[in-house]
Amino acid sequence: MSMLKKRQREIQFLILLTFALLMLRAALVHAAEGKLTYTVEYYANGGAAAPDRQVKVSGKKKEVFRLSMQRPYRDRYLFRGWNTKKDGSGVTYQPGRMITVKRSRRKARLYAKWEKKHIPEDDIPASSQMEVHFIDVGQGDATLILCDGEAMLVDACNPVNVEAVQGYLDLKGVTKLRYVIATHPHTDHIGGMPGIITNYDIDTFFMPSVSVATPIYENVIQAAKDRNLQITSPVPGQTYALGQAFFQIVSTGKLYKNSSTYEDSINDCSICIRLDHGENRYLLVGDAGKEAELDMMKTGYSLSADVYKAAHHASASGSVEAFLDAVSPEYSVISCGAGNIFGYPHARVLNLFRKKGIKVFRTDEQGTIVSVSDGKEITWNLSPSFSWAVGIKKRASAVRQFVLNTKTMIFHTPECRYVKSIPKKNRKDVKAKSTDLILEGYRVCNGCIPAAGEG
Numbered sequence: 420m421s422m423l424k425k426r427q428r429e430i431q432f433l434i435l436l437t438f439a440l441l442m443l444r445a446a447l448v449h450a451a452e453g454k455l456t457y458t459v460e461y462y463a464n465g466g467a468a469a470p471d472r473q474v475k476v477s478g479k480k481k482e483v484f485r486l487s488m489q490r491p492y493r494d495r496y497l498f499r500g501w502n503t504k505k506d507g508s509g510v511t512y513q514p515g516r517m518i519t520v521k522r523s524r525r526k527a528r529l530y531a532k533w534e535k536k537h538i539p540e541d542d543i544p545a546s547s548q549m550e551v552h553f554i555d556v557g558q559g560d561a562t563l564i565l566c567d568g569e570a571m572l573v574d575a576c577n578p579v580n581v582e583a584v585q586g587y588l589d590l591k592g593v594t595k596l597r598y599v600i601a602t603h604p605h606t607d608h609i610g611g612m613p614g615i616i617t618n619y620d621i622d623t624f625f626m627p628s629v630s631v632a633t634p635i636y637e638n639v640i641q642a643a644k645d646r647n648l649q650i651t652s653p654v655p656g657q658t659y660a661l662g663q664a665f666f667q668i669v670s671t672g673k674l675y676k677n678s679s680t681y682e683d684s685i686n687d688c689s690i691c692i693r694l695d696h697g698e699n700r701y702l703l704v705g706d707a708g709k710e711a712e713l714d715m716m717k718t719g720y721s722l723s724a725d726v727y728k729a730a731h732h733a734s735a736s737g738s739v740e741a742f743l744d745a746v747s748p749e750y751s752v753i754s755c756g757a758g759n760i761f762g763y764p765h766a767r768v769l770n771l772f773r774k775k776g777i778k779v780f781r782t783d784e785q786g787t788i789v790s791v792s793d794g795k796e797i798t799w800n801l802s803p804s805f806s807w808a809v810g811i812k813k814r815a816s817a818v819r820q821f822v823l824n825t826k827t828m829i830f831h832t833p834e835c836r837y838v839k840s841i842p843k844k845n846r847k848d849v850k851a852k853s854t855d856l857i858l859e860g861y862r863v864c865n866g867c868i869p870a871a872g873e874g
């Protein structure tokens with residue numbers, strides 16, 4: 420064999436080897452790319468879908484989606500108002516559910532390029548701001564959300580503290596509420612609702628379709644009737660816009676097959692929402708308990724949030740670890756009354772928050788908590804609490820004789836010196852547990868301290 424031929428063979432071999440190596444590399448890269456996953460959230464087109472910010476595109480097959488609204492959020496992509504049935508892309512999903520799609524890195528790159536061209540980097544204008552006010556209302560809940568000139572109220576505390584809520588709304592110049600949510604018909608959440616319904620203009624009033632036999636609940640129904648206000652029972656998955664923010668209904672007890680077996684059906688029927696403003700998320704879950712939390716995880720709605728309003732005033736009934744892991748919050752806000760007789764916040768919940776490094780704000784210690792989102796960062800009106808002080812439960816009260824003042828909503832022992840001065844029309848003698856009276860919105864008398872006397 421001539422030197423020349425040998426040389427030619429060598430070159431051929433080198434070319435082949437290079438080619439083979441390139442093929443191998445491509446195969447390896449391809450294998451790695453196949454594992455890239457993107458989680459995509461689809462929103463049902465129920466409620467308001469922020470049509471002012473619609474972007475319409477149609478793409479090829481599965482990698483580019485027909486969508487009406489999208490916004491990259493961390494490693495997820497949010498899609499709203501997308502209807503697979505119309506575009507026939509063949510991906511089946513239930514509206515409002517979260518699904519995962521796989522895309523190759525090359526396609527992802529192409530998509531990112533397309534995205535850069537078509538979608539503004541941050542589709543929340545720099546001027547947009549959302550404020551979440553966790554109002555100090557003693558034992559109960561009242562959260563005011565303000566975004567771009569629109570207002571929304573979630574719950575309205577015990578009747579005795581209604582002045583605190585209305586005073587706060589007035590202070591903030593709120594006269595019109597785009598949404599009001601009564602998470603569930605317990606008195607510490609709807610006590611102030613009749614006044615809110617009467618004194619403010621409400622666009623949409625949400626309350627779950629469970630009824631209770633309490634005077635306060637009847638007052639809410641009556642007040643709504645008087646003002647011709649329709650009661651909307653929300654549908655899980657629906658999204659509603661509030662300024663540049665939007666919220667999704669992630670739970671109401673009606674969603675689940677086993678809701679009739681809920682141990683604490685009223686609390687577990689709480690309307691739960693995830694509120695999104697740019698990259699920031701808040702999860703408000705009313706008084707939902709363990710069963711509702713576990714069911715919520717099965718729905719597939721995204722629960723991850725930066726701020727988690729502790730379920731049921733941080734009682735032991737909620738905030739189970741698996742749920743908390745799904746939410747994975749940086750902050751938690753606890754709304755409960757200073758020295759409340761129920762023992763909120765509970766040690767198990769506080770310990771869990773502490774273990775997971777969650778920063779805690781508490782209305783019982785710190786008063787009203789204000790959280791502000793600019794779409795990227797969240798700021799607070801004060802520093803987190805580091806007391807980790809647990810609530811002390813007063814001994815379960817026995818049924819006793821009490822005297823109620825139905826006007827001042829204060830209750831007394833029959834021996835109390837103030838009982839004599841209660842006008843006849845406001846006086847009511849009852850046999851009841853002091854804890855139940857407090858749940859109904861009554862306050863203990865400072866003179867006789869009927870509840871503390873039992874603890």
Ligand SMILES: [Zn+2]
Binds near residue numbers: 559706731
């Ligand atoms: Zn409550």
Ligand SMILES: [Zn+2]
Binds near residue numbers: 603605685686706
């Ligand atoms: Zn409740």
